[in-house]
Amino acid sequence: MSFLSVENLSKKFKEVTAVDGISFSLEKGEILGLLGPNGAGKSTTISMISTLLRPDTGEIMYENTSILKKPKRIQAQLGYVPQEIALYPTLSGRENLEFWGRAYGLKGSHLKNRVNTISEIIGIKERLKDKVKNYSGGMKRRLNIGAALLHEPELIIMDEPTVGIDPQSRKHILDTVLELNKQGMTVIYTSHYMEEVEYLCNKICIMDKGLIIANGTKDELVQMLNDRKKINIKVDQVNDKVINTIRNLKNVDNVLHEDTTIKVTMKNYKQNTFKELIDRLSEAQITIHSVAVNEPNLEAVFLHLTGRELRD
Amino acid sequence: MKIKDILIKDIKKIIYDKKVLTIIILMPIVLMTILGFSLRSMFDSEDSGISDFKVAVVKTYDSDQETHRFIQFLKNNSQGNEEIETLIQDIKAYHPEKIFFDQFLDDDAIQEFMTYDIMAMDNAKQSLNNKEISAVIVLPKDYVYSTFVNTMTPIRNKVTLEVIKHPDKNFTGTIVEEIIEGYNMRLNALVIGKYLFTKETKDYVGIENALKDSALVMEQISEDLRRDIISIKDKSIYGNKNISSFQYYAAAMMAMFLFYAASNGGTLLLQETEDKTMQRLLISGVTISKMIKSNFLMIVCIALLQSIAMILYSSIVLKVTWGNPLLIVLTISLMSFAIGGLGLLISTITLATNNYRFANIFQLFIIHFMSLIGGSFLPVTMLPNFIQKINLLSINGVGIKMYMNIMAGHGLGTIVNYCLILLAMGLVFIITAFYIMKSKRRVKP
Ligand SMILES: Nc1ncnc2c1ncn2[C@@H]1O[C@H](COP(=O)(O)OP(=O)(O)OP(=O)(O)O)[C@@H](O)[C@H]1O
Ligand SMILES: [Mg+2]
Numbered sequence: 038m039s040f041l042s043v044e045n046l047s048k049k050f051k052e053v054t055a056v057d058g059i060s061f062s063l064e065k066g067e068i069l070g071l072l073g074p075n076g077a078g079k080s081t082t083i084s085m086i087s088t089l090l091r092p093d094t095g096e097i098m099y100e101n102t103s104i105l106k107k108p109k110r111i112q113a114q115l116g117y118v119p120q121e122i123a124l125y126p127t128l129s130g131r132e133n134l135e136f137w138g139r140a141y142g143l144k145g146s147h148l149k150n151r152v153n154t155i156s157e158i159i160g161i162k163e164r165l166k167d168k169v170k171n172y173s174g175g176m177k178r179r180l181n182i183g184a185a186l187l188h189e190p191e192l193i194i195m196d197e198p199t200v201g202i203d204p205q206s207r208k209h210i211l212d213t214v215l216e217l218n219k220q221g222m223t224v225i226y227t228s229h230y231m232e233e234v235e236y237l238c239n240k241i242c243i244m245d246k247g248l249i250i251a252n253g254t255k256d257e258l259v260q261m262l263n264d265r266k267k268i269n270i271k272v273d274q275v276n277d278k279v280i281n282t283i284r285n286l287k288n289v290d291n292v293l294h295e296d297t298t299i300k301v302t303m304k305n306y307k308q309n310t311f312k313e314l315i316d317r318l319s320e321a322q323i324t325i326h327s328v329a330v331n332e333p334n335l336e337a338v339f340l341h342l343t344g345r346e347l348r349d
Numbered sequence: 350m351k352i353k354d355i356l357i358k359d360i361k362k363i364i365y366d367k368k369v370l371t372i373i374i375l376m377p378i379v380l381m382t383i384l385g386f387s388l389r390s391m392f393d394s395e396d397s398g399i400s401d402f403k404v405a406v407v408k409t410y411d412s413d414q415e416t417h418r419f420i421q422f423l424k425n426n427s428q429g430n431e432e433i434e435t436l437i438q439d440i441k442a443y444h445p446e447k448i449f450f451d452q453f454l455d456d457d458a459i460q461e462f463m464t465y466d467i468m469a470m471d472n473a474k475q476s477l478n479n480k481e482i483s484a485v486i487v488l489p490k491d492y493v494y495s496t497f498v499n500t501m502t503p504i505r506n507k508v509t510l511e512v513i514k515h516p517d518k519n520f521t522g523t524i525v526e527e528i529i530e531g532y533n534m535r536l537n538a539l540v541i542g543k544y545l546f547t548k549e550t551k552d553y554v555g556i557e558n559a560l561k562d563s564a565l566v567m568e569q570i571s572e573d574l575r576r577d578i579i580s581i582k583d584k585s586i587y588g589n590k591n592i593s594s595f596q597y598y599a600a601a602m603m604a605m606f607l608f609y610a611a612s613n614g615g616t617l618l619l620q621e622t623e624d625k626t627m628q629r630l631l632i633s634g635v636t637i638s639k640m641i642k643s644n645f646l647m648i649v650c651i652a653l654l655q656s657i658a659m660i661l662y663s664s665i666v667l668k669v670t671w672g673n674p675l676l677i678v679l680t681i682s683l684m685s686f687a688i689g690g691l692g693l694l695i696s697t698i699t700l701a702t703n704n705y706r707f708a709n710i711f712q713l714f715i716i717h718f719m720s721l722i723g724g725s726f727l728p729v730t731m732l733p734n735f736i737q738k739i740n741l742l743s744i745n746g747v748g749i750k751m752y753m754n755i756m757a758g759h760g761l762g763t764i765v766n767y768c769l770i771l772l773a774m775g776l777v778f779i780i781t782a783f784y785i786m787k788s789k790r791r792v793k794p
Binding site: 087088089108110112113117119121122123124125126127128132136137139140141142168184219 | 350351354358361362364366624625626627628630631632633634698
């Protein structure tokens, strides 16, 4: 049995079907990425996993126990980082951390130690005495994460924890997540940044309009597009004849040219297709300056599956 | 998570908020000081005391003529009775004027704080206008005759003494009113008692016996009146003697500003759903009922803190004496309980409607209305009659009454009813809040 498995989960808000019968599972020690555009249903999905929302249909099993029947089973083991900053702005950083630690039953010297450790990890140790409302956006984000880590949870769910912060803080957060994972924490991470998900996750679910439209490891997903590589060739001159010749090659899907750059999208990439392309250009006495083969990424996968960009 | 931990966080949220702290602590302190100073004359003119104030008594009856009329009445009703002459001599010992003046107004207990002059109506009114006296007591026409009839025969005539007050002498005027009201009541009650007592003489058969009984009745009246005077005096002193403007406004502002603890505390739960901290707490396994309990306790604690701060400030800086500490502790505890209930009600309405409208209406209008009818702006005795009637519907009104009684040195007995009112108010609020929560128990993620 999986560490966490979600079976046929749905949730409707009046007219809107936020989550539409999705299933996925997660093993201990994995980092699962939920990637999807605004309104895809990511937050709704993890709200149900974290017991805040009751699903309309479906089942969520955590270590072989239904958390719909026994929500307490997951609550104590879960660290939840909400999408919004959910902290007490008028209380200090330390008071916030201590409060959220107590919420998970920590106390005494253990609580103090954990607050110290966590504040060091999230890099706000020097500002612990200040009120949270005086923190910068990035510090609030980091504290928002820290508050979920005090009780050393087995599973941590992060809902777009890097929204609206500078690249440096973002890198810090991502590396923290990797470090926690190395220490044994299982992670569910939602984002609409494909780079983050690519960087962190061994397993990825791509969500759109309440559905999981693809899932697998990054390589598996990209494999879907592996035969759709894009090749950009810089040349000294371009003519219509050679463009037509390339277009008529067997595995070429599409050809565009801008000035002296020829952009070729492959249909069914094979090693010899590439060779053929180079040969045709040589035959037309065109000098090649450079060739770039673009590996497909998750962005392209999403575009391919939905016909839309991940972010508008 | 323990309720205690949530409670500490909730209390911190309130007392870290300078704006709220200004309203719940600083404002009442400033106001009680300003009002205490500026309205001092209103209280002090009477304050020099109760022992000094004067009233005028106006006789609108003709004593000799009415006495004669009663003797005539007796004679007519007891033809042929030889003893009637001696009995008539006897009854003069129980002359109505004697009851009112010698036994009532001249009693030491009353003379201690109120003296009188007998005046003609015009002079009395003039003195009242010049504020030389606190009130005019008018003995009605037929007072002597009717009182004779009431006490000596089974016939009953209603006798009502009137009191005319001056608006500027409201406090002492009210005492006089209460004293006379007590006198009227006692006399009428005794007359009813006597009527039962001499039932068998209904048809004037044994006028002789009736008169003998009347002698007994009269003795009883004077004895009862004496006992009554003491309690009338005790009762009247509240709100007047020893109550300085500082004492009054210390209690009045304290009672009023507790409402702000309720209105501010009542918005915290909705704020937590907006800040998403409530959702985070729910995810950590803290139940909403725990949060609501903590909310109630937090408002109670804030109200207690406010009360303690006000009492310390007023007794140290304004030199206000509050009276029996145990009764004060009892009062602030019950007040805080009732305020906690009110705050909880505001919380649940705010949470159920998912907006701050009710809390705002409460803060902008209801608090001021309650403060007015409760007597936080002006003593209720100075307000129109209908307000005095609904005065006890507001928590602060009950509180002010309790503090005034304790300041005047009264015991638990006089405030026990107010205690029950506060307890009942708190419970009604809590039960209502409970039902609101039960019918709308949903939190948005
Ligand atoms: N409490 C709610 N009431 C009504 N509709 C809701 C509620 N919560 C979510 N929705 C709707 O459900 C859909 C999915 O929302 P959800 O917040 O799960 O998306 P998301 O993937 O987290 O998006 P984002 O990246 O913007 O956070 C949206 O159309 C949203 O408007
Ligand atoms: Mg979301």
